[in-house]
Amino acid sequence: MHAIREALAAFRRAPLLTALSTAMVALALYVVGLFAVASYNLHEALERVEERVEVVVYVRDDARDSEIQLLEEELRSMEEVADTRYYSKEDALQRARVDLPEFEELFTDLEVNPLPASVEVELGAGFRTPESVARVADRASIYPFVEATRYGQEWVDRLFLLRRIGGITTAILGSAFAVVAALIIGTAVRIAIFARREEIHVMRLVGATHGFIRRPFLLEGALTGILGGGLAVALTYASYLGVSRLIFRLEWIPLEWVVAGIAAGGLFGLLASAFALRRYLREV
Amino acid sequence: MIKLNHVTKEYARRGKALDDVSFQVKKGEFAFLTGHSGSGKSTTLRLIHMADFPTGGEVLVCGFSSNVTTPRDVWKLRRRVGFVFQEFRLLPGRTALQNVTFALEVTGTPRKELASQGRRLLAQVGLAVKSGMQAHELSGGEQQRVAIARALANEPLVLLADEPTGNLDERAARGIMELFRDLNARGMAVLMATHDLDLVRAYPDVRVLELNEGRLVFDSAAPEVADEPAPARDA
Ligand SMILES: Nc1ncnc2c1ncn2[C@@H]1O[C@H](COP(=O)(O)OP(=O)(O)OP(=O)(O)O)[C@@H](O)[C@H]1O
Ligand SMILES: [Mg+2]
Numbered sequence: 001m002h003a004i005r006e007a008l009a010a011f012r013r014a015p016l017l018t019a020l021s022t023a024m025v026a027l028a029l030y031v032v033g034l035f036a037v038a039s040y041n042l043h044e045a046l047e048r049v050e051e052r053v054e055v056v057v058y059v060r061d062d063a064r065d066s067e068i069q070l071l072e073e074e075l076r077s078m079e080e081v082a083d084t085r086y087y088s089k090e091d092a093l094q095r096a097r098v099d100l101p102e103f104e105e106l107f108t109d110l111e112v113n114p115l116p117a118s119v120e121v122e123l124g125a126g127f128r129t130p131e132s133v134a135r136v137a138d139r140a141s142i143y144p145f146v147e148a149t150r151y152g153q154e155w156v157d158r159l160f161l162l163r164r165i166g167g168i169t170t171a172i173l174g175s176a177f178a179v180v181a182a183l184i185i186g187t188a189v190r191i192a193i194f195a196r197r198e199e200i201h202v203m204r205l206v207g208a209t210h211g212f213i214r215r216p217f218l219l220e221g222a223l224t225g226i227l228g229g230g231l232a233v234a235l236t237y238a239s240y241l242g243v244s245r246l247i248f249r250l251e252w253i254p255l256e257w258v259v260a261g262i263a264a265g266g267l268f269g270l271l272a273s274a275f276a277l278r279r280y281l282r283e284v
Numbered sequence: 285m286i287k288l289n290h291v292t293k294e295y296a297r298r299g300k301a302l303d304d305v306s307f308q309v310k311k312g313e314f315a316f317l318t319g320h321s322g323s324g325k326s327t328t329l330r331l332i333h334m335a336d337f338p339t340g341g342e343v344l345v346c347g348f349s350s351n352v353t354t355p356r357d358v359w360k361l362r363r364r365v366g367f368v369f370q371e372f373r374l375l376p377g378r379t380a381l382q383n384v385t386f387a388l389e390v391t392g393t394p395r396k397e398l399a400s401q402g403r404r405l406l407a408q409v410g411l412a413v414k415s416g417m418q419a420h421e422l423s424g425g426e427q428q429r430v431a432i433a434r435a436l437a438n439e440p441l442v443l444l445a446d447e448p449t450g451n452l453d454e455r456a457a458r459g460i461m462e463l464f465r466d467l468n469a470r471g472m473a474v475l476m477a478t479h480d481l482d483l484v485r486a487y488p489d490v491r492v493l494e495l496n497e498g499r500l501v502f503d504s505a506a507p508e509v510a511d512e513p514a515p516a517r518d519a
Contacts, residue, residue: 002389198375199386205373207362207438208390 006216007223010192018224021188025228026235028181029265032174033236036261039170040253046163053128053159055121055136055151061089063117063145071143072119080127080136085120089113116147130156181228181265182272185221189273192220193280200281214281217273225269229262285311285346285442285473286332292340293327293498301327303498304341309475311441314468315505316484317477319495325477328495329444332475333367334358346441363391366435370447372427374419380406380430381415387437405433409463425456432463443467445476449483457483 011018057075059068072084087095092115097107121136133156137149193200203213237252244250286309293302302324309315317325330336331343334353343350346364353361374383385393385402393401406415409429414422419430428448435443443464449457461483468474478484484492494502 198373202373202375202386202434203390204359205362205367206387206391206434207359209359210356212390 002212003215003219007219010216010220011223014192014195017188017191018220021184022224022227022231024184025181025224025265025269026231028177028184029229029232029261030235031177032181033232033261034239035170035174035177036253036257037236037240037250039166040257041250042166043163044251046159046166049159050128053123053133053151053156055123055133055140055149057119057121057137057140057149058116058147059118060145060147061116067143067145068117068119071140071146075119075121075136075140078136078139080123080132081121082124082127083122085122087118087120089115089117092116092118128156130160178264178268181225182268185224185228185269185272186276188224189217189221189276190280192217193276214274214277217277218270221269221273221276222266223269225265225267225272226262228269229265232265233258233262285309285313286475287344288328288331288341289344290341291328291331291338291343293324293331293336294339300498302331302338302495305495305498305500306341307493307500307503309442309473312468312471312473313491314464314474315476315491315493316487317475317493317495318479318481318484321479322497323495324498325479325495326446327498329367329446329475329477333365333444334361363438364441366432366438366440366443368428368431368435368443368445368448370450372424372431372451374427374430374434376420377418379416379418380411380422380426380433383419383430384433384437387434391438393437401437402433405436406430408436409433423456424452425459428452428456428460429463432460436467440472442473442475445474447477447479449478449480458486461487 057071059071068086072086075081075084090113093107093110093113096115097104100107119140121140123132123136133151137151140146140149200213240250240252288305288307291302291305292300294300305324305328317328319325327336331338331350332345334343334345334348334350337343337350345361348361375386378386381399381402384405385398388398388401389395403412403415406412406429409432411426411429411433414426419427422430428451432443432448445464448464449460452460457480464474464476465487484490492502492504493500
């Protein structure tokens with residue numbers, strides 16, 4: 001009770017200081033929020049692209065239907081493979097006409113169909129990795145009637161690299177700014193301790209407990225973190241709306257991320273002030 | 285109540301502030317701690333209050349040993365031992381009463397008892413009528429009384445006073461002394477550091493402990509013992 005009263009009193013006593021430190025914490029956490037949105041969207045985008053990772057097996061014109069069926073069956077029996085679909089030469093031509101309308105005339109005028117028939121292999125979730133893709137392609141190319149397999153090896157590799165870079169960047173910059181927020185809270189608590197050093201001295205003199213003296217400062221740090229976190233969420237949401245409307249569509253981060261972020265802000269504030277107290281309470 | 289066993293306090297740069305000091309203050313006793321400036325009076329009181337810890341020997345106060353008490357649980361000792369300073373150290377911007385109730389509040393007195401207990405303590409030091417005045421508006425002697433009332437908040441068994449009359453004129457100093465005598469008569473032990481020898485001489489029945497350059501050189505309760513060189517450290 002006393003701790004809560006005192007922590008709130010601290011906000012009243014030094015409104016400028018607390019407003020300033022809350023704003024600074026909010027800005028630092030705002031950067032973390034922006035990274036969270038960026039990383040979440042990158043993750044989602046990559047996931048969607050990944051769903052389209054597939055292996056295309058081109059078969060020679062002289063392959064018999066029964067042979068192709070055998071190939072499809074074998075591929076389907078692999079754990080990496082979710083489904084296969086056969087596209088005949090005619091299907092290929094049809095798709096080319098739709099996909100490339102500029103060449104409509106060219107395709108219509110052809111006397112022989114130059115496009116090969118193909119089997120498109122869809123991979124199961126969790127198997128859209130460079131290794132699985134290569135394994136499926138290898139299996140298919142054993143068949144003598146298979147002319148070629150294509151799966152954009154480079155492209156799959158890059159996708160994975162991009163994902164890893166995105167994750168690492170977010171982790172490093174996110175934690176850097178989280179540390180900045182913690183430092184700000186620690187400094188604010190230090191200033192608050194200094195401003196109240198006479199009271200603290202008397203409290204120790206007359207035998208207030210360690211916890212009794214520390215609790216209001218811990219609470220103040222936690223409140224600053226939570227308030228700063230909440231403000232950062234608001235700022236991030238505003239930016240998200242702005243970008244979504246004016247530049248390109250983004251997805252908002254999941255609610256659990258928001259809650260976890262604010263809770264982390266509170267926890268960081270608590271730890272930062274505990275650290276400041278450890279160092280500076282001894283000296284006043 | 286208070287017992288120092290071969291206490292040594294060494295500061296990193298200054299060397300020994302206290303050197304093998306041993307004495308005891310019993311329950312309900314009154315003693316002056318005298319000596320020149322820099323002889324170690326404040327250091328002794330700080331060690332007894334466990335605001336600092338000895339580098340050698342042991343300080344025992346109300347059952348607390350300096351060897352096992354940590355800064356984290358020193359508050360238990362503080363509720364048995366009051367402390368007043370030469371410069372009062374009242375909180376500015378608060379009334380006399382608020383200075384006293386602050387001490388009551390931070391040591392867990394229920395809120396609705398604060399005002400009445402605070403008034404009772406101020407009455408005890410003869411300041412009942414000035415309870416609503418700002419601390420800085422009071423005279424030095426009155427401020428020291430507020431500080432004493434604050435020190436009494438926990439009903440301590442011992443009162444430590446570091447030059448409590450140092451900033452006061454003779455009349456006010458005598459007033460504070462009489463207050464201490466009064467509290468002592470009611471069973472509280474008092475250990476008071478002072479270099480005001482006139483004041484010491486005015487109370488010939490009070491025990492005198494004298495420090496010189498960190499050593500105990502005279503004890504009126506045992507003059508023949510303290511004058512001799514201290515026994516070997518690890519006896
Ligand atoms: N925190 C400290 N760091 C280093 N030296 C100290 C410290 N506190 C006290 N001293 C030294 O210890 C010695 C004893 O100091 P102390 O304050 O106990 O003397 P005193 O008897 O109270 O003097 P005074 O009558 O002037 O108050 C002095 O030489 C002082 O310089
Ligand atoms: Mg002194």
